[in-house]
Amino acid sequence: MTNKSSENRIYEAEQLEGKAIATIKIPSWAVIDNIKYPKRLSMEQCSSEYTAKYKANIVHGYSFTDLTGGLGVDFAFMSQSFKKATYNEYNTDLFNIATHNFKVLQLNNVQTVNYDAMEYLNSIQKQDCIYIDPARRSKSGGKMVLLEDCEPDLTKIKDKLLSKCDTLIVKLSPMLDMDAALKNLPETSDIHVISIKNECKELIFVLQTNNEHASTQIHCVNILEKPCFTFTKDEEKNAQSFFSMPLKYLYEPNSSILKAGAFKMVGIKYNAYKLHINSHLYTSKELIDSFPGRCFEIMEICSAHKNKLKHIQKANLAIRNFPSSVDELQKKIGIKDGGELYLFATTILDGSKNILVCKKVNKNDISEAL
Secondary structure, eight states, rough: OHHHHHHHHHHHHHHHHHHHHHHHHHHHHHHHTTTOOOHHHHHHOOOOOOHHHTTTOOEEEEEEESSTTTTTTHHHHHGGGEEEEEESOOOSSHHHHHOOOHHHTTTEEEEEOOOHHHHHHHHHHEEEEEEEOOOOBTTTSBBSSGGGGGGSSSSHHHHHHHHHHHEEEEEEESSSSSHHHHHOOOEEEEEEEETTTEEEEEEEEETTTTTTOOEEEEEEEEEEEEOOEEEEHHHHOOOOOOOOOOOOEEEOOOHHHHHHHHHHHHHHHHOOOSSTTOOOEEEEEOOOOOOOOEEEEEEEESSSSSSGSTOOEEEEEEEEOOSSSSHHHHHHOEEEEEEEEEEEEEEOOOOOEEEEEEEEEOOGGGGHHH
């Protein structure tokens, strides 16, 4: 086998694997024959089409620059919110693939450049918006979640970035400590906590010049579900939760709300009672159909003893503010994973440790339930 034929086989395998991933992450690209795909790691790191479309609605204007373009999924969608858009990527392989794909996609308002992000930043005129997605993996492939560990280091270049744009949009890891990041990025006007199918995928920080004294709006989004839940840290700090023992319905907020820390505000805005200050589960007498998260009907309340649950053979077990892991409790009570019942092992208002036996209320069935 010649080196060339071997390289062709490797390339063809990469394209097949890339298209398979794109079918899930970038479905509108996957149906286009001439789209090219990079190596697996770049496909894993790229944004999904769903989050890219959401970001495209955050800001509009005349000029837009993506300093760390990568495969260009975010850029392809966000660029359509501007008259003129520039994609920059230092990695030559990714640059060539993205440049090819933009032509296939017929993005006529874009230009592509292949420079170091900071060198290019120094050369450009002031933009309406700059977007940056710092690398969050070490050379060994390990994930990095501190601002200081990202490349480029936002704590060092933030002022330079803000001097070159009216709005700076930064994509960060969902594992990032939001409060610590806010201290380093006080110009943040908005944070978008984006989840897909209740899995937190991205933190989007929107920075505005001279915004240090404004209250940051935090938007908790679960893509494909509505509505978006918005609050500020001041609202959460000053809010007073209402508590209750378990009532008829149980609510678990979606992952974006839990990541954002809206533990008091979500209960207040939706008139739901907290079960306990540290449990982050909510309850109500009447069904709250608009609650941003999963809804359950409480069937019974049991103590965590095998003889109390012997009538249940299979269930989906979750631990919330409870002194056992899922595996430990499953072994203790002898229940297999799966089925239609949901068990929430949690601490309730009186401090007791209990298991709430629940049945899920599907959002599609809520109108009938009402």
